[in-house]
Amino acid sequence: MPKRERSLQSIPRDDDRPAEPTANDLLALVARGDEAAFERLYDHVSGSVFGLIRRVVRDQAQSEEVFQEVMLEVWRTATRFDPGKGSANTWILTLTHRRAVDRVRSAQAATHREEHVARLDTTRPFDEVSEQVDGRLEQRQVRRCLGNLTDLQRESVLLAYYQGYSYPEVASLLGLPLGTVKTRMRDGLIRLRDCMGVTG
Amino acid sequence: MRSTSAELHTLTGAYAVNALADTERTAFETHLDRCGSCAAEVAELTATASRLGTAVDSPPPPHLRARVLKAAAETRQLPPRTARVPRIRRLREAGGLLVAACLVAAVVVTAQGLGSTKDSDTLAQISREYSQFTDFLSTPDVKLVSAAGPDGATGTAVVSASRDELLFLSRDLPEPPADRVYQLWFLDAGDPRPAGLLPATGSAPMMASGVSGAQKVAVTVEPQGGSATPTNPPMMVISLV
Numbered sequence: 538m539p540k541r542e543r544s545l546q547s548i549p550r551d552d553d554r555p556a557e558p559t560a561n562d563l564l565a566l567v568a569r570g571d572e573a574a575f576e577r578l579y580d581h582v583s584g585s586v587f588g589l590i591r592r593v594v595r596d597q598a599q600s601e602e603v604f605q606e607v608m609l610e611v612w613r614t615a616t617r618f619d620p621g622k623g624s625a626n627t628w629i630l631t632l633t634h635r636r637a638v639d640r641v642r643s644a645q646a647a648t649h650r651e652e653h654v655a656r657l658d659t660t661r662p663f664d665e666v667s668e669q670v671d672g673r674l675e676q677r678q679v680r681r682c683l684g685n686l687t688d689l690q691r692e693s694v695l696l697a698y699y700q701g702y703s704y705p706e707v708a709s710l711l712g713l714p715l716g717t718v719k720t721r722m723r724d725g726l727i728r729l730r731d732c733m734g735v736t737g
Numbered sequence: 738m739r740s741t742s743a744e745l746h747t748l749t750g751a752y753a754v755n756a757l758a759d760t761e762r763t764a765f766e767t768h769l770d771r772c773g774s775c776a777a778e779v780a781e782l783t784a785t786a787s788r789l790g791t792a793v794d795s796p797p798p799p800h801l802r803a804r805v806l807k808a809a810a811e812t813r814q815l816p817p818r819t820a821r822v823p824r825i826r827r828l829r830e831a832g833g834l835l836v837a838a839c840l841v842a843a844v845v846v847t848a849q850g851l852g853s854t855k856d857s858d859t860l861a862q863i864s865r866e867y868s869q870f871t872d873f874l875s876t877p878d879v880k881l882v883s884a885a886g887p888d889g890a891t892g893t894a895v896v897s898a899s900r901d902e903l904l905f906l907s908r909d910l911p912e913p914p915a916d917r918v919y920q921l922w923f924l925d926a927g928d929p930r931p932a933g934l935l936p937a938t939g940s941a942p943m944m945a946s947g948v949s950g951a952q953k954v955a956v957t958v959e960p961q962g963g964s965a966t967p968t969n970p971p972m973m974v975i976s977l978v
């Protein structure tokens with residue numbers, strides 16, 4: 538969605554309405570305490586934020602808790618966002634992923650997860666993503682680019698990102714040495730980066 | 738902390754998908770501050786990973802919207818960071834501004850500066866013991882400060898304002914309780930800033946970046962993984978000014 542707006546911004550519009558602000562613009566306003574901008578930013582990013590949390594945490598009630606914490610943290614720490622280090626979307630989703638993973642790694646969840654790992658012999662994160670694809674441009678691109686990865690690259694990246702596993706956990710699930718998993722994650726992301734044309 | 742630097746360079750991917758254990762993450766973040774190529778790669782791979790997040794978009798329950806907006810309206814935002822200037826000297830002038838009400842239990846020993854031979858000897862000894870930090874320890878403006886903690890434990894910090902870094906070493910620190918870790922904090926006029934988790938192996942040294950502006954460093958006991966703000970009173974405080 539940010540892409541569409543960027544192009545809109547550069548094209549003068551007939552009706553003289555101001556162009557939609559990007560997430561970066563909104564976050565800069567939020568940093569100055571602008572509550573109306575926060576409301577618009579909420580509408581912008583809440584779907585991605587909640588979707589990612591739900592994906593990693595699974596449990597609906599816990600996902601809602603983490604979601605509220607994350608959105609409030611976006612508000613509270615917007616002053617620390619540095620546009621020189623990446624986009625607002627990346628900043629928010631990185632924060633989101635960190636909090637979602639913190640939640641599933643917390644001591645309370647530990648026992649659950651052991652059972653979960655034991656049951657996980659046939660995880661297919663790629664297929665699960667495919668099921669959710671509803672034809673939106675960004676999702677189709679992600680899906681297409683994931684198809685360019687080797688199986689091990691794809692599984693290493695997706696088990697870490699969507700299941701919140703650490704790389705030693707991924708190594709144990711895939712029966713690979715630690716060093717191999719580290720390099721598969723890096724190689725896989727580099728291939729995705731090149732396929733999606735991400736510049737950071 | 739034991740990874741060689743060649744191994745560290747391959748951690749960019751695991752870092753971007755948040756797959757590192759906490760101690761490794763802290764070590765890698767220290768590395769990132771000095772390795773431009775890793776930092777650039779991490780920025781790109783993090784942006785790439787966040788596309789995977791956007792791809793699983795799903796709207797939150799509508800009633801959360803009003804709740805979040807209300808909570809935001811009632812929550813004070815963090816103050817922005819101010820420009821980082823080397824300023825140990827300026828801090829000395831700023832003197833007594835620091836509020837440290839909750840720090841009563843800790844023993845505070847003030848900086849000696851590097852005037853004394855004893856400090857130079859200590860630095861030389863640290864440098865011999867941990868040759869990987871020789872480069873840092875020979876920075877012209879390093880300053881050595883130390884403090885005592887409970888039960889004969891000691892903490893030593895070597896600070897370089899020009900590099901904006903601090904090397905922390907502890908001696909005889911008791912094992913943290915089960916599922917707990919020691920966390921280091923920078924204290925200044927604002928909220929305590931997390932400076933990293935102490936290595937699990939007792940007295941191993943750790944580097945922390947972002948020391949500019951800090952007037953003290955403190956050690957607290959925190960849950961596994963560390964905290965965003967301290968949840969316990971400090972067991973050791975070292976004054977840097």
Ligand SMILES: [Zn+2]
Nearest residue numbers: 745746772775
């Ligand atoms: Zn590097």
